[in-house]
Amino acid sequence: MAEKKLMKGNEALAEGAIRAGCRFFAGYPITPQNEIPEYMSWRMPQVGGAFVQAESEVSAINMIYGAGATGVRCMTSSSSPGISLKQEGISYCAGADLPVFIGNVMRGGPGLGNIAGAQGDYWQATRGGGHGDYRTFVMAPNCVTELGNFPHKCFEVSFKYRIPSMVLTDGLLGQMMEPVDFKHPEIDPKSLPEPDWALGVARGRGKRIVKSYDLKEGGVEIMVNERVKRYQRIEASEVMYEEKMLEDAEVALVAYGISARVSVAAMKMAREKGLKVGLFRPITLWPFPKARLVELSARIKSFVVVEMSLGQMVEDVLLSLNGRAPVHLYAKPGASLITAEEVCAALEKIMKKGAKEYAAVK
Amino acid sequence: MYQGIRISGFGGQGVISAGVLLAQAGMMDGKEVSFFPAYGAEMRGGTANCSVVVASDEVTTPIVSMPDTAIVLNEPSLAKFEPMVRPGGLLIINTSLINSRPTRKDIRILEVPCNAIAAGLGNGKVMNMVALGAFAAATGAISVDAIARALPKVYKKLKPEVIELNVNALRRGAEFKVN
Amino acid sequence: MQLLNKKPESLLDVKMHYCPGCGHGIIHRLVAEVMDELGIRERTVGVAPVGCAVFADTYFNCDMIQGPHGRGPAEATGIKRARPDTIVFSYQGDGDLASIGMAEIVHAAIRSENITVIFVNNAIYGMTGGQMAPTTLLGQKATTCVEGRTAKQAGYPIKMSEMLATVDGAVYLERTTVHTAPGVLKTKAAIKKAFQNQVDGKGFSMVEILSMCPTNWGTRLDNPSEATKFVAEGMQPVFPLGVYKDAGAEKK
Numbered sequence: 001m002a003e004k005k006l007m008k009g010n011e012a013l014a015e016g017a018i019r020a021g022c023r024f025f026a027g028y029p030i031t032p033q034n035e036i037p038e039y040m041s042w043r044m045p046q047v048g049g050a051f052v053q054a055e056s057e058v059s060a061i062n063m064i065y066g067a068g069a070t071g072v073r074c075m076t077s078s079s080s081p082g083i084s085l086k087q088e089g090i091s092y093c094a095g096a097d098l099p100v101f102i103g104n105v106m107r108g109g110p111g112l113g114n115i116a117g118a119q120g121d122y123w124q125a126t127r128g129g130g131h132g133d134y135r136t137f138v139m140a141p142n143c144v145t146e147l148g149n150f151p152h153k154c155f156e157v158s159f160k161y162r163i164p165s166m167v168l169t170d171g172l173l174g175q176m177m178e179p180v181d182f183k184h185p186e187i188d189p190k191s192l193p194e195p196d197w198a199l200g201v202a203r204g205r206g207k208r209i210v211k212s213y214d215l216k217e218g219g220v221e222i223m224v225n226e227r228v229k230r231y232q233r234i235e236a237s238e239v240m241y242e243e244k245m246l247e248d249a250e251v252a253l254v255a256y257g258i259s260a261r262v263s264v265a266a267m268k269m270a271r272e273k274g275l276k277v278g279l280f281r282p283i284t285l286w287p288f289p290k291a292r293l294v295e296l297s298a299r300i301k302s303f304v305v306v307e308m309s310l311g312q313m314v315e316d317v318l319l320s321l322n323g324r325a326p327v328h329l330y331a332k333p334g335a336s337l338i339t340a341e342e343v344c345a346a347l348e349k350i351m352k353k354g355a356k357e358y359a360a361v362k
Numbered sequence: 363m364y365q366g367i368r369i370s371g372f373g374g375q376g377v378i379s380a381g382v383l384l385a386q387a388g389m390m391d392g393k394e395v396s397f398f399p400a401y402g403a404e405m406r407g408g409t410a411n412c413s414v415v416v417a418s419d420e421v422t423t424p425i426v427s428m429p430d431t432a433i434v435l436n437e438p439s440l441a442k443f444e445p446m447v448r449p450g451g452l453l454i455i456n457t458s459l460i461n462s463r464p465t466r467k468d469i470r471i472l473e474v475p476c477n478a479i480a481a482g483l484g485n486g487k488v489m490n491m492v493a494l495g496a497f498a499a500a501t502g503a504i505s506v507d508a509i510a511r512a513l514p515k516v517y518k519k520l521k522p523e524v525i526e527l528n529v530n531a532l533r534r535g536a537e538f539k540v541n
Numbered sequence: 542m543q544l545l546n547k548k549p550e551s552l553l554d555v556k557m558h559y560c561p562g563c564g565h566g567i568i569h570r571l572v573a574e575v576m577d578e579l580g581i582r583e584r585t586v587g588v589a590p591v592g593c594a595v596f597a598d599t600y601f602n603c604d605m606i607q608g609p610h611g612r613g614p615a616e617a618t619g620i621k622r623a624r625p626d627t628i629v630f631s632y633q634g635d636g637d638l639a640s641i642g643m644a645e646i647v648h649a650a651i652r653s654e655n656i657t658v659i660f661v662n663n664a665i666y667g668m669t670g671g672q673m674a675p676t677t678l679l680g681q682k683a684t685t686c687v688e689g690r691t692a693k694q695a696g697y698p699i700k701m702s703e704m705l706a707t708v709d710g711a712v713y714l715e716r717t718t719v720h721t722a723p724g725v726l727k728t729k730a731a732i733k734k735a736f737q738n739q740v741d742g743k744g745f746s747m748v749e750i751l752s753m754c755p756t757n758w759g760t761r762l763d764n765p766s767e768a769t770k771f772v773a774e775g776m777q778p779v780f781p782l783g784v785y786k787d788a789g790a791e792k793k
Contacts, residue, residue, distance in 0.1 A: 006386050006397070024623045031402040050622040054615065055648035062612035062645070066588070066619025069606050074623065092609050115402040176424040177382065177397035179389045199604040200624050202583040209598045211589075211607040258424075265422035339427050 004179040010035035012148035012180045013103050013167060014043065017075045020152040021187035022101065023049035024074035026063035028056055028082060031115040032171035033105035036077040057082040061089030061102075068098040069210040071198025073155055073189060077103030079171070080121050081112065083129070090164055091130030095212025097197075097227070099158030101151060102136075102166045105174040108335025117171030117258060118335035122312035125168045126286040133224050135231050137165040137238070138285040140256040144178035152184045157238055159195070161230045168285060170308070172258045172337070240283035241292055245271070249278030251351055252296060253343070254317055255306040256282050263306050265340035270347045277347055285313070290320035297324040304328045304350060306343055308335070363393075363418040365503040366426035368443055369493075370411035371435025371456070376490030379516065380433075381412035384494065387504050387512035388416035398424040409438060416503050431501055433493050435476065437462060444469075452540070454496055456489070472500050474538045480531060488531035495535025506532050551576035551585075553602045560667075562765050564719045564752030565593060568661060569600055571719075571729045572630070575736050576603065585628040586620050588613040592634040593667040611642025614649035617656040628739055630657040636666045639675040639699050646701070646747075653710030653744035657735045660701060660747055663754040664776060671757035675699045678775055682759070698779055702749045706785040713738050713746035714785040720753055720772035724782075743789040751776050 007015070014036045017025075025044055027037040037053060044051040050067075054060035060076045067074040078086060083104045093100050106121045108114040123129075125138045137157045139150045147169060154165035194200075199208055214220050242260075245267060246252055255263040260281040270277040280296065280303075282289050293303070302325055305314040311331040318327050330346045332338050367384065371377045381397050388395035398413040413426035431452040432443040436459050447453050449468045458477030474496045480489035498506045510529045514520065520528075548554060552573035559565045576582045582603050589597040591610035598605035604627075608616045613631035621629045638646050638660050649656065665683060666672040673683040673690055676698045680689040690698075702716045715731040718724040728750055735746035753768040760767035 004389060006382070006389055006395075024619065026619065052618060052622060052652075055644050055651075059612065059615040059618075059645050059648065062609060062615035063619035063622070065608050065612070066606065066616035066621075067623035068619070069616075070586075070620055070624045070627075072623040074619070088609050089612070096606075096608075171401075172398065172424060175399060175401050177385055178421070178424075179395065199586045199606060199620065200584075200627055202604065204583070207602055207604055209605045209607070211598055211605075213595070213607065261422045261424070264420070268422075337423070337425050337427070340423060341428075 004181060006177050007144055007148070007180045008035050008175065008177050009144045009147045009169065010105060010174040011039045012144045013077070013151065013169070013174070014039040016148035016182065017101060017151040018043055018047055018049070019182055019184065019186045020155045021073045021189040021192060022075045022151065022155070023047065023189050024064070024067040024072050025049070025076065026052040026054045026060040026067070027077050028054050028060050030079045030082045032107055032117070032174050033077050033079045033103065035174070036103060036105070057085035058089065061086035064100045065089055065093055065096070065098065068093060068100040069096070069199045071195040071200070073101070075101040075103065075151070077105065079105045079107045080109050080118070083121060083124065087130035090136065091128070091132050091134060092212050093164045094130070094134035094136065095132060096210050097162035098164065098210070099155070099162055100164050101154050101158060102164060104166060104168050106168065106170040114335050115171060116335035117173065117308070117337070119170060119257060119259060119308040120310070120312070120333060121168065122285065122307070122309060125166055126288070126316070134227070135163065135286055137163055137234065138168050139166070139240070139283060140168050140285050141173065142257050142260045142281065144173070144176065145181045147173060148180045149183050157234065161234055163230065163234070168257070170258055171335075235287040238284060239287045239289045239292070241289040242281040242283060244279040244281070246278035246280065246296065246300070248276055250276040250301045251347065252278050252280045252300045252303050253306055254280045254282070254303050254313070256285060256313065259306045259308055259338060262338050262340050263343060266343035266347065269340055269344040273348070275347055275351050282313070288316045288320065293317065293320040294324060297321055300325060302326040302328060302350065304330060304347060306338060307331045308338055309333055363503065365416045365430050365501060366428065367414040367416070367431045367433065367497070368411060368426050368429040368446070369414065369433045369435070370409070370439035370443055373408050373410045375410070375435045376487065377410040377435065378412055380490040380494055381414045383509060383512055383516050384414045384416065384504065386516050387508040390512055390515070391504060391508045393418060393504070394421050396421040396424040411439065431497060433497060434460065435490070435493065436460065440464065452500055454493055454500070456493060458489070470540045472496055472538060472540045474535060476535070479534050483527060483531055483534065485527055488528050491528045491531035492535035495532035496538045498532070499536035499538070500540055506536050549573035549577045551582045551602050553600055555599060557600060558596055559593065560756040561762050562753055562755035562768055563593070564663065564750070565661065567719045567725060568659065568728070568750055568752065569597065571725070571732050572632070572659060573601065574729065575733045578733065579736055579740060581628045581736065581740065584626060585630065588616050588620070588629070588631040590633045590637040592637045594632050594634060594661065595668065597632050611637050611640070612645055613637065613642065614645040614654065614656070614658065618649060618652070618654050621654060621656055628657070628736065630659060630736070632659045633661070634667070635660070635662045635664065635674045635676040639701050647705070647708065650705050650708045650711040650745045650747070653712060655739055655742055655744050657739050658747040659732065660749045661752050662701070662749055662780065663752045664698070665754050665757045667754050667757050676780070678779055681775070700780060702747070702785040705747065710745055711747070711786050712744040712788045714749070716749040716751065716780060716782050716785065718751040718772055718777070718782060720751065720769040738789050741789075749780070751780055
């Protein structure tokens with residue numbers, strides 16, 4: 001095995017994308033994701049790819065729209081306000097079935113907010129964010145190694161189902177350094193088949209069109225319905241999650257990304273106090289691991305959602321469980337870090353009081 | 363073993379590089395590590411701090427909110443981080459630049475004149491290494507030798523004599539003992 | 542019998558949706574003839590805008606992409622950088638290029654992207670129904686300035702070719718018109734040069750073409766001279782024809 005390397009999360013995400021065959025990147029500076037365009041600016045030329053510092057996030061996503069239409073693996077990244085600017089373009093990518101890859105290193109919001117890590121873009125990432133009926137494949141890493149490896153999965157899913165994909169992370173994971181272990185063999189883009197929809201040099205084939213519109217009556221309905229079938233296949237086969245100490249747990253913490261790491265510490269503290277607590281970590285946020293939560297509800301008494309937001313993923317947990325078990329929320333908006341001590345205290349309150357109803361416990 | 367560390371001081375005191383070095387050393391020593399810097403606006407205005415975790419098991423939160431050890435290199439850092447240290451934890455104070463005395467009685471205090479020692483070695487820049495040496499000796503979380511081995515990995519362009527100077531600073535720092 | 546002129550291979554034989562008297566059809570044909578003549582059809586990717594030319598993707602017989610309003614130069618940048626072996630053109634109207642897409646066109650010129658831009662300036666929003674464009678003349682009536690555009694309320698018409706001529710990265714800029722037969726011939730020559738520049742790797746080229754919009758100008762459809770007169774007497778004094786930059790000619 002190669003020597004472990006200490007890397008910043010943002011750099012690991014960039015390197016991971018390149019190792020997954022990404023050969024075009026366009027982005028615009030915004031904290032806390034600046035290491036991604038910085039890294040790409042010198043790394044892309046090394047692998048024969050192209051880097052453009054765009055004039056805006058809007059322009060960057062449209063460069064990706066163009067590059068993605070040629071079938072080249074491409075990426076843009078930003079942080080929350082910049083991702084808002086990209087939403088129109090992401091909607092177009094979804095509408096034109098382009099397999100583009102987006103990194104969102106979340107910061108505090110709404111508005112300019114702050115530059116600390118946060119989880120307030122869950123709804124935006126999983127509900128679309130842009131206009132129209134569409135889905136984006138969303139993965140939430142919880143460590144630098146996952147940041148380095150998830151681009152591989154994102155490109156794989158993106159190209160298999162022709163859907164935009166996103167790694168949803170935050171300023172904490174983006175800025176932190178950890179040993180990174182790239183698990184996938186490096187992909188040489190030349191070894192990848194040229195998609196049969198990609199624009200480029202025709203060499204005798206007929207013309208191809210990449211577009212998201214159809215003005216014929218019922219045309220868009222047909223397009224969306226066809227897409228829905230692909231979404232259903234993704235929901236059936238691409239769900240990912242992680243479980244810790246759920247075998248004997250009475251209460252399951254449900255958290256993703258950085259909150260899941262805090263929750264592990266809280267879980268250990270609670271276990272030391274004799275509380276039977278486990279952790280359920282959704283890795284794909286869309287598709288959300290609904291079915292597994294329902295299975296768990298047969299033996300888990302209640303679920304405690306931990307989020308660095310005002311409580312967004314909790315709605316997916318509620319929808320998944322649909323009343324099968326009580327759901328509690330420990331949430332902190334405004335890019336304020338949740339501590340393990342707080343979560344542990346909340347667990348004690350919930351488990352000793354035996355609250356039955358959904359409530360924000362902060 | 364789970365050691366959460368906060369290092370804080372002026373920009374230019376080598377706070378960030380000391381943190382990266384500690385994480386690199388921990389990793390090379392087979393431990394689980396994380397490093398988290400203050401960044402962006404927090405860095406403007408001259409102060410810097412970072413969190414480092416060195417652990418035998420998985421690292422949970424990368425931001426150390428209750429440090430087992432706080433290394434404070436300037437006056438404002440003492441005011442900010444002394445109250446955060448875990449009861450029974452360690453506070454390493456750079457007495458070359460800090461005149462105030464800590465008030466807490468439930469933590470261990472290690473006073474090291476980092477700048478003075480570094481100046482004595484002929485280069486004031488290695489004051490951060492003096493502090494790391496004191497940390498290594500006082501906690502045992504990581505050895506001075508491990509930090510020394512990590513130096514050329516983090517500072518790839520340093521000349522051998524400069525590496526040696528840094529190692530000397532580490533060893534001088536390691537001579538200090540908790541009162 | 543001898544065939545003197547045929548339909549260009551780069552244009553598909555489909556019915557266009559453009560109004561009677563509109564200049565888009567002429568300009569499409571000129572672009573297609575140039576693609577034929579340069580032999581680049583099979584490696585050309587065209588970018589269709591939002592606006593009247595939104596359906597350009599169905600008319601040109603080359604790979605086409607249709608994307609968000611005003612972002613053609615960004616899409617073209619992505620295509621060209623990802624696939625440098627392609628010839629990329631962005632086809633844009635005045636609202637698309639000079640209003641919502643102002644940043645994208647200026648920065649594509651700044652980077653001297655090796656692309657070709659066809660900019661159709663008819664001083665009005667056509668597809669949406671005759672609203673004021675950034676190039677609408679002072680005094681010209683539109684549905685969002687029913688008494689005529691005033692500088693006080695809406696500022697002045699933007700002169701893109703003149704403005705982009707100040708950008709170092711812009712290699713070739715020419716303003717032409719299609720309201721006369723000689724104008725059409727000159728427009729074709731300009732388009733050809735703008736594509737040839739790209740083939741030669743020279744950098745950013747744009748042809749600004751003054752064009753007619755009888756429908757939204759309210760000129761008589763049964764009397765095309767009303768529209769051509771508006772180009773000649775209304776637009777041309779504000780948007781003088783000519784070469785605004787030809788850096789490619791200087792660089793040998």
